[in-house]
Amino acid sequence: MSVVPDGLIHSLEDVATHLRIDSIRATTAAGSGHPTSSASAADLVAAIFFDAMRFDPDAPRSPASDRFVLSKGHAAPVLYAAWAEVGVIKRDDLTHLRDIGSDLEGHPTPRLPFVDVATGSLGQGLSAGLGLAIGARLAGTDARVFVLLGDGETAEGSVWEAAALAAHDRVDKLIAIVDVNALGQSGPTMLGHDVAAYQKRFVSFGWRAITIDGHDMRQVVGALRRARRARGAPVAIVARTTKGQGIDEVAGRENWHGKALPADMAERAIRALEQRLHHVPRPPIQRPRGKSRAMTPPAATATVPVLDASAAAATREAYGDALVRLGATNPRVVALDGDVKNSTYAERFAAAYPERFVEGFIAEQNMVSVATGLAAQGLIPFVSSFACFLSRAADQVRMAGISRSNIKLCGSHAGVSIGEDGPSQMALEDLALFRAIPESVVLYPSDAVSTDACVQLAAAHQGIAYLRTTRMKTDAVYAADEPFAIGGLKVVRESAGDRLTLVAAGITLHEALAAHDELASGGIAVRIIDCYSVKPIDAGALLAAARATGGRLLTIEDHYAEGGLGAAVLEAVGDAGVVVHRLAVREIPRSGAPKKLLERYGIGRGAIVTKVRELLGVS
Amino acid sequence: MSVVPDGLIHSLEDVATHLRIDSIRATTAAGSGHPTSSASAADLVAAIFFDAMRFDPDAPRSPASDRFVLSKGHAAPVLYAAWAEVGVIKRDDLTHLRDIGSDLEGHPTPRLPFVDVATGSLGQGLSAGLGLAIGARLAGTDARVFVLLGDGETAEGSVWEAAALAAHDRVDKLIAIVDVNALGQSGPTMLGHDVAAYQKRFVSFGWRAITIDGHDMRQVVGALRRARRARGAPVAIVARTTKGQGIDEVAGRENWHGKALPADMAERAIRALEQRLHHVPRPPIQRPRGKSRAMTPPAATATVPVLDASAAAATREAYGDALVRLGATNPRVVALDGDVKNSTYAERFAAAYPERFVEGFIAEQNMVSVATGLAAQGLIPFVSSFACFLSRAADQVRMAGISRSNIKLCGSHAGVSIGEDGPSQMALEDLALFRAIPESVVLYPSDAVSTDACVQLAAAHQGIAYLRTTRMKTDAVYAADEPFAIGGLKVVRESAGDRLTLVAAGITLHEALAAHDELASGGIAVRIIDCYSVKPIDAGALLAAARATGGRLLTIEDHYAEGGLGAAVLEAVGDAGVVVHRLAVREIPRSGAPKKLLERYGIGRGAIVTKVRELLGVS
DSSP, X not given: OOOOOHHHHHHHHHHHHHHHHXXXXXXXXXXXXXXXXXXXXXXXXXXXXXXXXXXXXXXXXXXXXXXXXXXXXXXXXXXXXXXXXXXSSOGGGGGGTTOTTOSOOSSOOTTSTTOSSOOOSTTOHHHHHHHHHHHHHXXXXXXXXXXXXXXXXXXXXXXXXXXXXXXXXXXXXXXXXXXXXXXXXXXXXXXXXXXHHHHHHHHHTTOEEEEEETTOHHHHHHHHXXXXXXXXXXXXXXXXXXXTTTOTTTTTOTTOTTOOOOHHHHHHHHHHHHHTOOOOOOOOOBOOOSOOOOXXXXXXXXXXXXXXXXXXXXXXXXXXXXXXXXXXXXXXXXXXXXSOHHHHSTHHHHHHOGGGEEEOOSOHHHHHHHHHHHHTTTOEEEXXXXXXXXXXXXXXXXXXXXXXXXXXXXXXXXXXXXXXXXXXXXXXXXXXXXXXXXXXXXXXXXXXXXXXXXXXXXXXXXXXXXXXXXXXXXXXXXXTTOOXXXXXXXXXXXXXXXXXXXXXXXXXXXXXXXXXXXXXXXXXXXXXXXXXXXXXXXXXHHHHHHHHTTTEEEEEEEEESSSSHHHHHHHHHTTXXXXXXXXXXXXXXXXXXXXXXHHHTTOSXXXXXXXXXXXXXXX | OOOOOHHHHHHHHHHXXXXXXXXXXXXXXXXXXXXXXHHHHHHHHHHIIIIIOBOOTTOTTSTTSOEEXXXXXXXXXXXXXXXXXXXXXXXXXXXXXXXXXOSOOSSOOTTSTTOSSOOOSTTOHHHHHHHHHHHHHHTTOOOOEEEEEESGGGGSHHHHHHHHHHHHTTOTTEEEEEEEOSBOSSSBOSSTTOHHHHHHHHHHTTOEEEEEEXXXXXXXXXXXXXXXXXXXXXXXXXXXXXXXXXXXXXXXXXXXXXXXXXXXXXXXXHHHHHHTOOOOOOOOOBOOOOOOOOOOOOOOSSOOOOOOSSSXXXXXXXXXXXXXXXXXXXXTEEEEESSOHHHHSTHHHHHHOGGGEEEOOSOHHHHHHHHHHHHTTTOEXXXXXXXXXXXXXXXXXXXXXXXXXXXEEEEESBSGGGOTTOGGGOXXXXXXXXXXXXXXXXXXXXXXXXXXXXHHHHHHSSSOEEEXXXXXXXXXXXXXXXXXXXXXXXXXXXXXXXXXXXXXXXXXXXXXXHHHHHHHHTTOOOEEEEOOEEESOOHHHHHHHHHHTTTEEEEEEEEXXXXXXXXXXHHHHTTTTOEEEEEEEOSOOOSOOHHHHHHHTTOSHHHHHHHHHHHHTOO
């Protein structure tokens, strides 16, 4: 084992001192922020950036570049200071921290070219780092991913979801560094400075783990170099640190979380820190050696299914087939599953392209954040599970939205139409959840053709997209060449005498079509709209249909009455003087046969016919 | 250590055999369900119910009764079979499993008197069990809580959140039993039959852990008896089992998850199982010895703050004070925090009533499920965190909704008005999320008086309630004796000449009031509604206001444009021909000063004035 020369140690210590000074300056200038959380991590960050990492400052998002994820996002000042040391940020800009005109936000977001995923909601960085590492492996590079975690955030279960999967998949290019400063926001952490306890937990989850003094630069450098060399398992470096290290008036003291130092205290701290400088130039940036391989269209190891436009199909099954077809032409498509691949039909993608499939087991939070990491390597991840279980990752989806991450989520088994499994397995709030993600696209196909189109639209769209699929088989609606667009809708039944427009999507489109026919046989003509693009929604076409049919719409959705399709329609036309009636699920459903449940909860064909007759005053 | 007599072992083995037979019968009759997951757990469940537990079948929800939580909710048939053995369910009813008319749903819900929390979304049972155990401790009983987990669900991070907190809080009446059958839904689990690996994980999280053969009744009984005697730490029993044990044609085989046996296979399996019966009567039910103590109004250990109706206040701070006042008179109120108690002001409750405060650290999923467990012991838990971080527990909240759990959640730091911390800390989708929970109440106060009222209303309401609070200080609006009601609203400014009604809540009420005054000085009269009860919402009063002011409403909300206050108003009046205009946040916000952000994102006083002038055609 080679000895690290004193000169390099001093040089890195100087970098750490600069990081502390810059963190203090920036937060005191802003009047808020987290100088003490930055100070505890400064030595670790200095060594990661200027001894451990191999990266291209001009191409930080290349799969060949090592990545750094600041999972403890509140320590943003030390991150920005490090990139100022690299030269990517101007040092003068650091004091614009948290200004409305600056991209140096309170917590890091990918508005900055060197931030892969937004952090600031704790416990998500290790999962994102795992995704980045898997992405680098798919790109054929040996790039490392360094994730700096706070100790407090290891209370988040998602950290252990990531830990379990990283070890299981032997992702040995993933290096976690835990900054054990023993203090959370409002008090001491559960484990305090018991670094051995953290070490045991990581080891029990299949990692190699090292404990060090996080302020002893020689130990920090040694641990990171060992971690780089490790093979066969990911490595955790558990570093004992002091919150506010180097700021003597606050170091190790409670009640200094998230508080900027007053100007006079900041000046005293900076003067003291400057005294510690060795005045050694910082080490050079180390560039990556390898290059990433070009992605090529993969060979499917299973039959690529042909789209059959005429057959009845469950849209969940159509999703699986569509994904296989997509994967045959787009090498950037990857798929992730949460141990329900035989229900979502992601198993077909897994069979066709095993190397581009990630089995995430029953850990939806990690699965979604892994997908954000994969997306940050230029891949197009499709995450699928039961729609209700995707809500497990609501905060990860929220953060993916803030990251403008290019992930696609498919939620199957939507609504009461799943039947006997009961309410715990029914997604009845997923449209509300996904519609409220900024810039999201929400698609809800009704047959095999529209499902195939929606999968293609989602893949081609840059940004977060959600697809909702149905458990039961439903009839074919569209011909194979029917065109679909994000923001579009289809008028699937219309006549000059239509007296009302019914707006449905997915399973309720089929119920509406059945109601249409029954009403028609009674001499009542209604228009039927398939609102497959729930967000964005085609307000103009909805308005036109309403105006052509008495100024009224009736929405029907297999979703609770709040925030779903009906709300989307209302939000689109609510300022235009159109009347919108709504059928939706309005109580906690029970187990039962799907068709019985559709009627009992007022969204089946019979309920629709009754409602239409009531609205039109036809007895 | 006493030897367990052969007769008892044989008796328990017979119970297990009956549980298997009943599980097969019920699922085959239903045509769906999980016989193999039931069969792997049958020996464990038999010993838990008829040797380990002390409970009153007539009062299963008494804090004196030991509780059983089936975290692997899909094994519902074995749970129902066990309660049939107890005598609480008629055996004949078991074959109505999953019928629309039966409370024996696909996954357990509290429609059944012996189910404390709905399960079926995996990884939540240990947290609920922890809450039940803490609740029993508060009630002064020594009741145990037995939680049966599947092995696959230990991939869910929330399991490790619960494990960490249970050990940290030394909840030694909590006993986890892990049914390690090595098979998930769609394939093998990560750890297979490596029971030692599970044991190491629990030990590293501070538990005592035992490994056993889960089909050797003598080992099962011995482990459970040891677990009952344990002191100082919770105990995990890691049981090696076979999925489908006792059903020879499927035992240990993949692709039998969630599938009922065909009738002929079921008959063969039942005949074979019947051959194994010793025909020994089942052991008697063991009753609890102790009683729970009456809850008495607690003595506050800190000053109970007086409500000041005149001062400007941050509603988050008013929440903390209101909770302390509530706690002084209601001994059933408990509070939970996720390491932000100094920001949500839950710290004031912690200081006043330390024994009724649970510090949940940075683990929101566990915190919410612990609250459901506390509620199932008759307590009234108030859970608080930043509103955006409550979305981390969206699935737990969803399940709490299905459970009709009596939990209260308070989300602070809502919207862009938090300012410099940036988008990761801003809740802008929480109203959409919480409105879509069935039977939920959503309240959004605007000053100290309304916050106090909302806290009282939430506590008095039986069911899930969400309160949204604001970071910044805002002016007083109401006098101390102003009455509030769930489902109410306040017309806070009105005149005969009002030309438009503005509907606001929380922070935007103050912006609307400022806009009102500026408009008034320009001769434009507008009506202002404080829509503090977002759900249920007062549709009648909204309609009346709209009709009095030109048939139009303008909603203003510090929330994304989807699913929030504007959607709630639209859903209420959308079928009445009223026009609803909406101001909301329509892009991903940045860090910045709060007032700058309110204007930049179009919901500040200036933006409101501009919009009103535009709508009224006043230049």
